[in-house]
Amino acid sequence: MPASLKDIAAKLGLSIATVSRALQDNPAIKLQTRQLVMQTAREMHYSKNFIANSLRSGQLPVIGVIVPHGVTLFYSSVLDGIEQEASKAGYAVINMNSHESFERERHNVESMQQLHVAGIIASVTQETETFDHFAALAKTQIPVVFVARDIPEASLPIPSTSPKKNHTVPHFSSVTADSVEAAHRATRHLIEQGCRRIAILCGPARLKMVQERKHGYIEALHDNRLLVRREYVVYSDIDMASAIDATNSLLDLPERPDAIIALNDTLLFAAMKAVKQNGLRIPQDVALIGFSDVEYVEDVTPTLSTIEDQSHLMGQTACQLLIDHIHGQQLPIHRIIPTIQKIRESSRIKF
Amino acid sequence: MPASLKDIAAKLGLSIATVSRALQDNPAIKLQTRQLVMQTAREMHYSKNFIANSLRSGQLPVIGVIVPHGVTLFYSSVLDGIEQEASKAGYAVINMNSHESFERERHNVESMQQLHVAGIIASVTQETETFDHFAALAKTQIPVVFVARDIPEASLPIPSTSPKKNHTVPHFSSVTADSVEAAHRATRHLIEQGCRRIAILCGPARLKMVQERKHGYIEALHDNRLLVRREYVVYSDIDMASAIDATNSLLDLPERPDAIIALNDTLLFAAMKAVKQNGLRIPQDVALIGFSDVEYVEDVTPTLSTIEDQSHLMGQTACQLLIDHIHGQQLPIHRIIPTIQKIRESSRIKF
C-alpha cells in the first residue's frame, strides 16, 4: 500500500489538510512544518494519487489520441510530436486505434469520455461522415482537435440562420497538411524541369488524400496551360503488384509520359521499379516524384524526389492547440502545415 | 455536466444504490426497475465515471507502455500489438517515451504510478542498469513486463541465500526476440549457400543488440569450423555515410568477403549501395542478408534477404502476460519470440 496523506498526517500528528497544504508549498503553512512534511513524505515514499485529485477536478491529466491505423511512420511521428508537447505540459497521452472503422472510433471516443480525459486529438476514419460522437464531447467540456485528415464543412462554424435559438453548431480546431498546394508545387516543379506529359499514379479514388492531390495536379496543369489528359491519370490499389501494372499501362501509352507523380511511398517505389524494368532511364526518360513518409527514398538509386508531410510538427501543433483549449480558449483554429519538397536525382533534369 | 447516478436516482425517485445496482444488472433488483433505470440512463446520456470507480478499486483500466523511442516501425508495431490485446480486455493504453534517457524513464514510471495504471510494459533504455524504479512498483501492486530489450540477470529470480528473511528480489516477466539464434541462422544460411568469407557489418559495439547478433554469428562460424576473421567484423554508426565507408573497407580487403550480414535496415541498404557502386554483383560476388523491420526490402533490386522480428506478436504476448499478472498471476514468465528469416534474391545463390 502506498502511503497516503492520512498516513503522513498520523505519523506527524498533524491534520490531513495541513499535510496537503504543506505539500503544495502553501505559504499559509509555517515553513518549518512544510519542510518537515516534505521530508517525511519523501521518507515514506509518498506519491500523490492523481485519481483522487481527478475525481474532484473532473479530469485526468491525460490527452486522448485516436488514429485510424497504427503501424505507419506517419502516425507514429504525429504521435511523437503530440507526446512531446503533452509531456511538457504535464499531460500523459493515451492512444487508441480506430482501424478505419467508424464504430470503433465511436467506441474510442466513448472510452475516453468515461476516462474523463482532458482533451482529444483525432484523425478520423475514412468512413467518418457524422460527428455526433465528437459533438457530444463538447457538452462534457472535452475539447477536440482534428489532425491530418480534413473535417467536412458541416463541422465548421456555421452562421446561425435563426438568430432566435442560438443553435451552437459544434466546431473544432484542426491541423492539416496542404495537400492541394503540395501536388500543385510538385507538378510545377516537373513543368519547370521541361516535362510536358506528366502523369499521376493515384491510390483508390475514394480517398480524400487522392482527391486533393489530384486536384492540385490538375490545377497546376491548368495554370500552365497544359491539357489534362484522361489517360495520364491512373488509379491503383496500394500494393506493389497493382502499382507496377498501373505504371506499365502508363509506359505503354502511344505518347509515353515523361514524368510520373506517385501519391504515396508504395506507389513511388513501384513506379521506380516498373520504369527500370522497362529499360527506361530516370529522370531522362521518365522523371519521378512522389509523396512519402519514409527515409529510404534516399537509399536507392537514383535517389527519389519527394514531398513530405511535417508529421511531427502536425502532432506538436495539434497538441498545442488542444492545450490552449483545455486552458479555456474557445475559438476554433485551423492550422495548415506546409509540406516539404525535396528534389533529388529522380526529377532533376535541368539543374 | 454529464448525468450522474444521483441525477438518475433523483429523476426516478430511487436511491443511488438502487440505480448503481440496476446498471450492473444486479438480479437483486426487480427486473422492471432495472429496465426502467437502464432506459432512463440511456435517455439522460449517462456515462459511467471511471475515475470515481478507480478511486475505490485503486487502479485505472489503463496499461502503461514505456518505449525508448517513438518513431520506428518496430515500436509502433509493438505498440499496436499491445493495444490490440489491451482493448480486447477493456484496457486503454497510455504510452510514454523515455528517449533513451534513464532519467526520463524513471520519471515515466513515476507518472504512471501516480496515475495508478493497472500495469506497465516497458522496453528499457540503453542506459538502464538499475531497476529500483521498477522494483518500487512491485510494492504498489503494479505488475511489470519487459519487452524487446533484455533485462539483466540481476532482476531475474535469485535463490534466497538467507532463508531467514525471505528477501523478495523483484523479478519481472519478459518477452524478447531470439537475437543470437537469428544471427546464427542467418550465418548458417550463407554457409549453406556456399559462402566461406562471411563478414558482419555491425552498429555501435555498446548496443546489446549488436553484441548478441555478433555472438550468434561467431557461434555459427565455430559450429561450422570456419575461422572468425577479425577484419571481417566491422563497426559503423547507424547512418548511410558511415555504413557505406565501412562496407567499402570490407570490399577493399585483399580477400574480399563473399557475403555480408548487416545488423539493421540502414546498414543493409548502405551495404547494398556500396556493393553496387563497386561494380560487384549481388549475390554472385557478394551475398547480402540483414536484420530489418521495414517492407521496402522487397521494393529494391535485388530484393533483400532479411531476418525480421515479430514485433506485433511481441507486443501482443507482452500484453497478455501483463493482463495475467493484473489478474493475480504471480510467477514471472520469460517468452522468447522467434524471428522470421526471409530469403530473397540478395542471398539466393544455389537454389
Place this chain on the structure above:
DNA sequence: TTGAAAGCGCTAACAC
C-alpha cells in the same frame, strides 16, 4: 426488493 451510509484520497471553504 430497496435504502442509508461509509469510505476510496484529496482539496478547499470555513472555522478558530
Place this chain on the structure above:
DNA sequence: GTGTTAGCGCTTTCAA
C-alpha cells in the same frame, strides 16, 4: 498557522 468538514461519483456492506 492549523484543524474540521463537506464533497467529488461510485460501490458495497448492513439494515430494513
